[in-house]
C-alpha cells in the first residue's frame with residue numbers, strides 16, 4: 714500500500730493535524746506522522762524529503778504555522794506531490810502561513826489548502842484523490858464518501 718507522510722513543524726500543531734489522520738484512517742491509507750522543522754532541524758528535514766520516494770511515500774502533507782517554510786523546503790527536495798496546510802498558530806491566525814505556503818515561486822509547487830482544520834481534512838482527501846488515480850478500490854471509497862456528504 715502507498716504511504717502518505719504527515720509532517721508538521723511542531724508538536725503544538727498536532728491537534729489540528731490529527732484531522733488528517735482521521736480521514737486517512739477512514740480510507741484505509743497508510744501514513745507516517747513526523748514533527749520536522751525546516752528551522753529547527755534543517756538537515757533532517759532535507760534528508761527526509763530526499764529519501765521520501767525511495768522510502769515508499771507517494772504524497773507528502775506538511776502543516777506549519779507562522780513563517781511556514783516546511784512545505785516549501787520539502788517540495789524543493791522531492792518531486793512527490795506536496796500538500797501544504799497553513800496553521801493558525803500565531804497572532805496573524807494563519808494568514809502568515811497561508812501566504813508563505815501558497816506563494817511558491819514557479820517550478821516548485823505546494824498544493825495549498827485552507828487554514829486550519831478544514832485544510833487538514835482537505836489535505837487528507839486530496840492525498841486520497843491522488844492515490845486513487847492508480848487505485849480502483851480507493852476511487853470507489855471516494856465516490857461513497859461524496860455520496861454521503863463528504864464528511865465523517
Ligand SMILES: Nc1c(C(=O)O)ncn1[C@@H]1O[C@H](COP(=O)(O)O)[C@@H](O)[C@H]1O
Pocket residue numbers: 721722723724725726749750751752753776777778779780781782783784800802
Ligand atoms: N513553520 C514552522 C516551521 C518550519 O516551517 O520549518 N517549524 C516550526 N514552525 C511553526 O512554528 C509554530 C510554533 O511552534 P512552537 O509551538 O513549537 O513554538 C508552529 O505552528 C510550527 O508549525
